[in-house]
Each structure stands twice: as structure tokens, then as C-alpha cells.
Amino acid sequence: MxxxxxxxxxxxxxxxxxxxxxxxxxxxxxxxxxxxxxxxxxxxxxxxxxxxxxxxxxxxxxxxxxxxxxxxxxxxxxxxxxxxxxxxxxxxxxxxxxxxxxxxxxxxxxxxxxxxxxxxxxxxxxxxxxxxxxxxxxxxxxxxxxxxxxxxxxxxxxxxxxxxxxxxxxxxxxxxxxxxxxxxxxxxxxxxxxxxxxxxxxxxxxxxxxEPEPELPLGPHCTNPAPCRFLPHCTAHAPGPQWPVTILPDGGWKKWKRKGYDDLLALDEHEIKPREAMIVAATRSGRPFHDLEGAREAIGQWTYPRAWIDFEAASPALPRWIGTQPFQQVPFQFSLHLEQADGSISHHEYLCCDGSDPRKGCAQALVAAIPVDATLIAYNAGFERSVLRRLARDVPDHAAPLLSMAERTVDLQPVARSCWYHRAQRGSWSMKAVLPSVADLDYDRLEVKGGAMAQDRFLEAIDPSTTRERRQEIEAALRAYCRQDTWAMILLARRLTTAA
Ligand code: SF4
Structure with missing residues (x-):
């Protein structure tokens, strides 16, 4: 050695x-x-x-x-x-x-x-x-x-x-x-x-x-402040129950841990909150929880055309563009699937990896692609709304339509949280956790697998030392990732509103 x-x-x-x-x-x-x-x-x-x-x-x-x-x-x-x-x-x-x-x-x-x-x-x-x-x-x-x-x-x-x-x-x-x-x-x-x-x-x-590899238990340090890259390894080798109580979201697991429970399946469904009971039941049975009527009612209110949208943004410590501050979110990419009432869907996108200020081009592309009467739909929409509002401040020529878009943005994630749970989600409603249970799509086969990685790749692409070939590779990977994000929302909404 x-x-x-x-x-x-x-x-x-x-x-x-x-x-x-x-x-x-x-x-x-x-x-x-x-x-x-x-x-x-x-x-x-x-x-x-x-x-x-x-x-x-x-x-x-x-x-x-x-x-x-x-x-x-x-x-x-x-x-x-x-x-x-x-x-x-x-x-x-x-x-x-x-x-x-x-x-x-x-x-x-x-x-x-x-x-x-x-x-x-x-x-x-x-x-x-x-x-x-x-x-x-x-x-x-x-x-x-x-x-x-x-x-x-x-x-x-x-x-x-x-x-x-x-x-x-x-x-x-x-x-x-x-x-x-x-x-x-x-x-x-x-x-x-x-x-x-x-x-x-x-x-x-x-x-x-x-010594040999220490067998330490999983805990909050595995995901905070960022997911540990060995999480799959440690999860696969973790001692203890297959479905630990730590699956319960929003800290709901803490009181059960304090009471000495490790196994989610040991909880009595009749003694816990309805949401936790739903998770226990879905885990125990292997059948997903699905509130079909609730999902139909929520999603049915969203008028056409529907603009399924996702932004990627960079928040560099070192401001790159005039008028920006450290860690300011600057959108450099969006993917948009535009769905009409007749079911037809067109795809639109914007990506700027040449190092120039992406904000104005992004605002122009949004205004050009999104009809004034469209409902914008995002997953965890607080981010998309904040990007649109910030863009309205930074590109005042398009402030009015951008602010209108922010007002018209609705969120698919709360609908998923209240209407769908598959035990494979293991207590998470992130798109990555939900998607495998509703569609034959996942992020593992993509080169860019998440928002943080998208930002890293973007910063790599705009670095002057990056070759043209590498920049083109990154652009292709970013397009594939962002496009999947908006297509995944459509598939999820379809599954939520369709009986098994
Ligand atoms: S996932 Fe990472 S932080 Fe958690 S126990 Fe394994 S090595 Fe440690």
C-alpha cells in the first residue's frame, strides 16, 4: 500500500x-x-x-x-x-x-x-x-x-x-x-x-x-449543511430497521426517537397525526397514498395555457455582472413546457453560458414565450416567484409582465405533498424523490443531477479557461436537466389526476 x-x-x-x-x-x-x-x-x-x-x-x-x-x-x-x-x-x-x-x-x-x-x-x-x-x-x-x-x-x-x-x-x-x-x-x-x-x-x-471503516449511525450531519456524498453507501450499510422513524418529515421523528422508537412500522397509526399515519400506512402496505379527488380539484383550477416552468440560477460569491451583489440569484436558464387546453405542448428554453449578463436575455425570452393569460406552474414555486420579482427589478423594461408572471405562478409541490405519497419517497417530496414513483424518469442518468450541480457547471462554463468543446458539453447537459424538470412536473400532474 x-x-x-x-x-x-x-x-x-x-x-x-x-x-x-x-x-x-x-x-x-x-x-x-x-x-x-x-x-x-x-x-x-x-x-x-x-x-x-x-x-x-x-x-x-x-x-x-x-x-x-x-x-x-x-x-x-x-x-x-x-x-x-x-x-x-x-x-x-x-x-x-x-x-x-x-x-x-x-x-x-x-x-x-x-x-x-x-x-x-x-x-x-x-x-x-x-x-x-x-x-x-x-x-x-x-x-x-x-x-x-x-x-x-x-x-x-x-x-x-x-x-x-x-x-x-x-x-x-x-x-x-x-x-x-x-x-x-x-x-x-x-x-x-x-x-x-x-x-x-x-x-x-x-x-x-x-481502524476498519467506523460504523457510525446516520443523522442530521449526513444532510446538513449539504448531503454527504457517501449517503448512498452509508444508507445501504446502515444497521437498524429498513424504515426508520427518521423518515417522518419536518422533524416529526424527533419525539418518537425520544420515546425510544426506531422502527417506523412499530408506530400505532391510531396514535399519531393523520399525515404521519398516512406515511406509516403507505409504508406498511407498499401501496401509494393517493387523494385523487383532492389533486383533481387543486390542479383543475389552473387555467390554460399552462406554463410549466423551472429556472436555474447562479448566486456567485464574486459578482460577475454590473449592478449585482455577492450571492445574488442570477437566472441563467429556464425551461418551459407550454401546454394548451387541447393538450398540445411546445417546449421553450433559454440558456446563456457565454459569460455575458444573462438577465436581460432571460427576461426577453420569458416575455416572448409566455402568453399574458398563462398560468405559470413551478415545483416549490417560491424560488421561481423570487427570481421573477428580482428580474423585474433588474430589467425594468420588462418589469410589468415579469411581475404579472410572479403573481400568476402556482405551486405543484403542495398538491403533491397533500395528495401523493409512495414509500420509496422516504419522507421527501423533492421532485427527485417523487419522480421515480410516478414516471420512468430519474436524475441519475443525467450528467447534471441537481440545482447545485447546475450552478457549478454554469460557473465552469463561463470560466474563460473552459474550452469551447467543454462549454458545449455543459450546455447540452444543462438543457437536458432543466428540460427534464419541467417535463417531470407534467408527468407528476398527470399521475396525480389519473386513477390507477
Ligand atoms: S453519510 Fe456521510 S456523514 Fe453520514 S455517516 Fe456516512 S460518511 Fe458520515
Whole structure:
């Protein structure tokens, strides 16, 4: 077996979230030596945000973050050795033998990347952690502590530590002008006491890796703040009942857990709320719950033409288009199936992946495609309404029709929630959960499988370094994904209003 690569700050974050995830990540990833990724490694805007920070510090130097860890460490040492006291981006360090304060045993090696080092004096530096978020999180403080421990072990004197978050009030006024984008928070006093914990955390990570895969139970940490990529694996190998009480939605499971129930099927249908009883009954019988009359009544009120619509939007931390702010939702795509009273359906779409501001084109395409008397139908429609209202503000020439569209938008999801449940949904009414029970369609065979992935692909497509061929591939994948979203709504509505 090849030698293990040093732990990274990301590994220690992962250990805190779930030791099993650490074990899985390090055992499935290629056993090659990698440069430690910065705090926002994997963030689709990493390079652009670093570039904006670099542009605000033109005298800074950037260490190349290629795959060769030792080369990055050597380059860092070379720059530090020149002693010219210029800011350094992506400085890479590796430390072995951090001392455990209790046992004095040496901890395993760890490598970190300092997003920025600012000279603070003759021989000291200020560590800057760039966080593509509006607020500091506890994990960010811990990550700064990991880095201070490593840098100090490498002989770097730390005079200060800053977490640089995104300023929510920033508005892009000129292309590429990002002065004022960041807000600095001095945190050395808040993290100093955490630095001593780092050797112990490293040894805990090492202990996890020495053992077989930990059998830890599933829990809220598996889906919050984002679904863990090992969820299918852990679900398949989860001990316990096939239908756990945690299936009950909206936190309804908590009281049953407190009472000692694990198995959904052990609940007495007569002692629980009607909605929970419906879930238990559908799970027990294997037959879906279907309120045909309720669905017909709700959907029958939606007049024709019906505009089944879905938006994809990007909310980049780094505003790209004039007048936009950090994390503002900017629609770059919609799919629209337009259904007439005679049953005929036409498909319309909009997609802008060339990097230009997509808002005006999106507004024009909506106004051109959607009749003034159409009912707009979305799934979880709050998002579509907010996109339309924001677009009305941003493209005032089309404000009136866009606001009218927002007013005419109805929501299919509450109808599904009250009129349909199949046990395969496992307590979820997301389109991905519902669709397999009503149609021979799923998202697994698509290259783009969800909204977050659509946004990532879009940001990749508009990146100037993306080739034309890759951009075309992404466009095709985005079109297929968004089109499926609106077609799926039609199939779901048909199933809801049709007797078995
Ligand atoms: S699915 Fe849950 S238990 Fe499994 S690795 Fe991920 S966070 Fe850990």
C-alpha cells in the first residue's frame, strides 16, 4: 500500500463533522501526494476569488498550486527566504511531529495552505484566511488554528490572523473592480487557545485511519449543511430497521426517537397525526397514498395555457455582472413546457453560458414565450416567484409582465405533498424523490443531477479557461436537466389526476 499523504486542514474539518466520512474520503481518494487545498478548495469560484484578492494586493506573489506538494513547499520556502516581505498567496507548509501537550507523542504530518500571508514586521506575518461566505463559522476559526499550529511549527512567527469574508453590501460597478468586496475580521485572540488542540486532533484522525471503516449511525450531519456524498453507501450499510422513524418529515421523528422508537412500522397509526399515519400506512402496505379527488380539484383550477416552468440560477460569491451583489440569484436558464387546453405542448428554453449578463436575455425570452393569460406552474414555486420579482427589478423594461408572471405562478409541490405519497419517497417530496414513483424518469442518468450541480457547471462554463468543446458539453447537459424538470412536473400532474 502506498504511503499515506499528510493530513490536511480539510481532513480535520471532516473528522469533526464525521469520522466515517474522513475514513471513506481518504480511502477512496487516489493515494497520491497532493498540495493541501485552501479553505475553499473545491469551491467553484476559488480561482476567481483568489484572483480578486490578488488584484487588491498587486505586490503579492502567488505560489503555484499544482499537484506536487514538495514543489509548492519548496517554492514557499524560496519566497520566504528572499526576505523581501511581500504578501504571499497560497503559501504551502508541511509539519511533522507537532507535540501533543498531554502525552508529548509526536502527531502525524499535516500540510496546509495559507490563502495569504501579509508581512507584519521584520520577521512576523499575518495569516489571512479567505472565506467565500458572509459570516465566520466555528469551523473557520478551527481551520485558522490548524494553520497557525503548522506555520509556527515551521518557524513562522504569527503576529495576527484575519478571516476575510465577503461584504454583503458590495455592488459591482465596474468590470473586474473588486475593491470593497472583502470584510476583514481579526481573530487571533479567538483562535489562540485552539492551536494547542491540533496535535490531539491529528492523532484522533490517525486513530480513525488505523481502524476498519467506523460504523457510525446516520443523522442530521449526513444532510446538513449539504448531503454527504457517501449517503448512498452509508444508507445501504446502515444497521437498524429498513424504515426508520427518521423518515417522518419536518422533524416529526424527533419525539418518537425520544420515546425510544426506531422502527417506523412499530408506530400505532391510531396514535399519531393523520399525515404521519398516512406515511406509516403507505409504508406498511407498499401501496401509494393517493387523494385523487383532492389533486383533481387543486390542479383543475389552473387555467390554460399552462406554463410549466423551472429556472436555474447562479448566486456567485464574486459578482460577475454590473449592478449585482455577492450571492445574488442570477437566472441563467429556464425551461418551459407550454401546454394548451387541447393538450398540445411546445417546449421553450433559454440558456446563456457565454459569460455575458444573462438577465436581460432571460427576461426577453420569458416575455416572448409566455402568453399574458398563462398560468405559470413551478415545483416549490417560491424560488421561481423570487427570481421573477428580482428580474423585474433588474430589467425594468420588462418589469410589468415579469411581475404579472410572479403573481400568476402556482405551486405543484403542495398538491403533491397533500395528495401523493409512495414509500420509496422516504419522507421527501423533492421532485427527485417523487419522480421515480410516478414516471420512468430519474436524475441519475443525467450528467447534471441537481440545482447545485447546475450552478457549478454554469460557473465552469463561463470560466474563460473552459474550452469551447467543454462549454458545449455543459450546455447540452444543462438543457437536458432543466428540460427534464419541467417535463417531470407534467408527468407528476398527470399521475396525480389519473386513477390507477
Ligand atoms: S453519510 Fe453520514 S455517516 Fe456516512 S460518511 Fe456521510 S456523514 Fe458520515
Amino acid at each position: 502506498p504511503a499515506r499523504s499528510p493530513f490536511t486542514s480539510h481532513d480535520l474539518d471532516t473528522l469533526a463533522a464525521c469520522p466515517r466520512r474522513l475514513w471513506l474520503e481518504r480511502n477512496v481518494q487516489a493515494e497520491t501526494t497532493q498540495v493541501a487545498k485552501p479553505a475553499f478548495a473545491g469551491h467553484p469560484e476559488r480561482d476567481q476569488i483568489l484572483h480578486a484578492a490578488l488584484a487588491a494586493t498587486p505586490e503579492g506573489q502567488r505560489i503555484c498550486d499544482g499537484p506536487d506538494l514538495q514543489a509548492a513547499v519548496n517554492e514557499t520556502n524560496r519566497h520566504l527566504g528572499h526576505n523581501d516581505h511581500r504578501p504571499l498567496f497560497n503559501a504551502c507548509f508541511i509539519a511533522a511531529g507537532l507535540a501533543d501537550a498531554v502525552t508529548h507523542d509526536p502527531a502525524p504530518a499535516i500540510t496546509v495552505t495559507a490563502d495569504m500571508l501579509l508581512p507584519a514586521g521584520e520577521d512576523s506575518w499575518i495569516l489571512v484566511e479567505i472565506l467565500p461566505a458572509l459570516r465566520i463559522r466555528e469551523r473557520s476559526l478551527e481551520r485558522v488554528a490548524h494553520k497557525i499550529a503548522v506555520l509556527e511549527r515551521c518557524g513562522i512567527e504569527i503576529a495576527g490572523a484575519i478571516i476575510r469574508t465577503i461584504n454583503p453590501d458590495f455592488v459591482l460597478e465596474r468590470p473586474g473592480e473588486y475593491r470593497g468586496l472583502f470584510s476583514d475580521h481579526h481573530v487571533l485572540g479567538r483562535v489562540r487557545h485552539l492551536v494547542n488542540d491540533v496535535p490531539g486532533i491529528l492523532k484522533a484522525a490517525q486513530a480513525v485511519m488505523k
